[in-house]
Amino acid sequence: xxxxxxxxxxxxxxxxxxxxxxxxxxxxxxxxxxxxxxxxxxxxxxxxxxxxxxxxxxxxxxxxxxxxxxxxxxxxxxxxxxxxxxxxxxxxxxxxxxxxxxxxxxxxxxxxxxxxxxxxxxxxxxxxxxxxxxxxxxxxxxxxxxxxxxxxxxxxxxxxxxxxxxxxxxxxxxxxxxxxxxxxxxxxxxxxxxxxxxxxxxxxxxxxxxxxxxxxxxxxxxxxxxxxxxxxxxxxxxxxxxxxxxxxxxxxxxxxxxxxxxxxxxxxxxxxxxxxxxxxxxxxxxxxxxxxxxxxxxxxxxxxxxxxxxxxxxxxxxxxxxxxxxxxxxxxxxxxxxxxxxxxxxxxxxxx
Ligand code: ATP
Ligand code: MG
Numbered sequence: 001x002x003x004x005x006x007x008x009x010x011x012x013x014x015x016x017x018x019x020x021x022x023x024x025x026x027x028x029x030x031x032x033x034x035x036x037x038x039x040x041x042x043x044x045x046x047x048x049x050x051x052x053x054x055x056x057x058x059x060x061x062x063x064x065x066x067x068x069x070x071x072x073x074x075x076x077x078x079x080x081x082x083x084x085x086x087x088x089x090x091x092x093x094x095x096x097x098x099x100x101x102x103x104x105x106x107x108x109x110x111x112x113x114x115x116x117x118x119x120x121x122x123x124x125x126x127x128x129x130x131x132x133x134x135x136x137x138x139x140x141x142x143x144x145x146x147x148x149x150x151x152x153x154x155x156x157x158x159x160x161x162x163x164x165x166x167x168x169x170x171x172x173x174x175x176x177x178x179x180x181x182x183x184x185x186x187x188x189x190x191x192x193x194x195x196x197x198x199x200x201x202x203x204x205x206x207x208x209x210x211x212x213x214x215x216x217x218x219x220x221x222x223x224x225x226x227x228x229x230x231x232x233x234x235x236x237x238x239x240x241x242x243x244x245x246x247x248x249x250x251x252x253x254x255x256x257x258x259x260x261x262x263x264x265x266x267x268x269x270x271x272x273x274x275x276x277x278x279x280x281x282x283x284x285x286x287x288x289x290x291x292x293x294x295x296x297x298x299x300x301x302x303x304x305x306x307x308x309x310x311x312x313x314x315x316x317x318x319x320x321x322x323x324x325x326x327x328x329x330x331x332x333x334x335x336x337x338x339x340x341x342x343x344x345x346x347x348x349x350x351x352x
Pocket of ligand 2: 280281282
């Protein structure tokens with residue numbers, strides 16, 4: 001059990017660009033939690049584009065092994081992507097998700113202050129299936145009678161739909177509103193999306209659930225109207241669960257509701273590992289300037305701790321971040337402020 005642990009082993013993979021600036025900030029915020037969590041032990045690990053240019057591999061086996069065998073969880077920064085396709089290079093984050101079976105991508109989107117351009121009343125979580133759907137990348141190009149024909153396979157399994165459904169119900173059940181919306185397009189794709197929808201819906205009837213999710217209300221929304229309603233009336237959503245492609249689109253659309261990418265956290269979660277990751281990329285335009293917003297990474301740390309059951313520590317991080325945003329005095333330029341990464345971190349540490 002996590003509560004009995006003496007220490008919490010956290011892998012740190014800043015990777016490229018501003019990842020190297022914001023992950024150390026997240027580390028400092030975790031260290032400030034004191035006895036709210038088991039004593040953190042950090043393990044520095046490498047991956048990414050820079051690692052690839054230096055060593056020829058984007059994700060060293062050693063990084064995977066240490067995460068798997070010595071860490072309870074990890075924080076990942078961001079990776080630069082080469083502007084053209086480079087032979088032998090593939091995204092380490094995609095590989096890590098696969099290696100550690102991190103099948104759920106979980107992204108809360110919360111508005112804290114209209115002052116920084118956020119639409120009021122957004123407080124939702126997108127739970128995206130992360131292993132299948134169109135992302136199995138089985139594509140074929142053939143010659144047809146009227147020219148080229150391209151096809152892609154879309155895989156939806158009961159197994160993957162069930163485990164993402166279980167994750168979504170668990171999250172919904174832990175929130176005050178306990179409301180789950182299943183996103184699909186089963187009016188058109190009745191076989192694939194039909195299986196997803198039915199499987200998620202059946203989670204409360206699984207053996208062992210024993211009425212645990214009786215309090216969760218279930219709604220469904222076709223993906224197109226879900227995006228529409230997300231912009232018109234985001235307050236109707238609490239937890240949204242979706243297959244991979246729809247989840248990808250919905251989670252970026254939801255992010256647009258709260259402004260800066262520098263605010264939005266995520267976790268990649270499986271049954272035995274969780275990895276926090278800010279939603280933003282390596283931001284080459286501001287790299288090295290010391291002005292990257294560290295709040296998405298600090299919130300990713302909070303989300304990771306929450307997933308592991310350390311609610312008190314997670315709450316303290318989130319509350320501190322919320323307070324700094326609401327006060328509006330110490331913000332980085334992406335939020336129209338003039339402060340540096342370090343100054344924002346200091347402000348958060350003071351609140352903690
Ligand atoms: P990548 O290819 O690594 O995704 P990108 O150019 O797409 O890089 P993103 O990181 O996705 O860059 O960011 C898009 C825009 O948002 C950039 O202008 C970037 O400066 C800004 N941005 C992203 N994250 C942050 C942050 N943490 N703080 C401040 N600005 C950010
Ligand atoms: Mg990007």
